[in-house]
Amino acid sequence: MDDEAIIIRLTRDQAFVLSDWLYQAMFRSDDLEGIVRDRAVWSPIYAISGALDTTLSEIFLPDYGPRLEAAKQRLRTGLYGEGDESTSPTEGS
Template sequence: MDEEAITIRLTRDQAFVLSDWLYQVMFRSNDLEGIVHDRAVWSPIYAISGALDKTLSEIFIPDYGPQLEAAKERLRANLYGEAYESTAPGDHAAGAPQAHQIGRGTAGIHGESDQGR
């Protein structure tokens, strides 16, 4: 089997939000097994999490919480459009497209950017 490495490009906001989510799932909730039943998938999840942790200085900033929320808001606005209105944590804007409606082949297009690279 070919072991050629694959490069995934994320914006800083995407990386920051994903890193936080992975941390919550893997270490705070200890529920990785409940979310990802096939342990073979854990290997790439740990590799992505480790790469993000090594790359992101944001995980060490003193105002982590507010900066994380700001990054989430920017991503929501980018994904759902500028008309997106902020909601309570965990809520979704009414009528906003759900992530599962984005075609598998096009989901990466929204996040591809050369910003910050």
């Protein structure tokens, strides 16, 4: 039962935004240790991050920033509707 695979489906925008957030939390700040205190949880986080990194070509394109912002906006619109322009305090970093 331990090695039974779980499949998670994300849209490309969801995967791209999650990949960026994971990168920020794991490599550009100390956030991961503050958010995830149990190091056992790091194993699946690294697995998800690695899977996203090997799947997403967007992370290697020169227009990464504008593509990321467009993906975030599409996701916000999908969740909150056209009129939502809000971002959280940590977004956009």
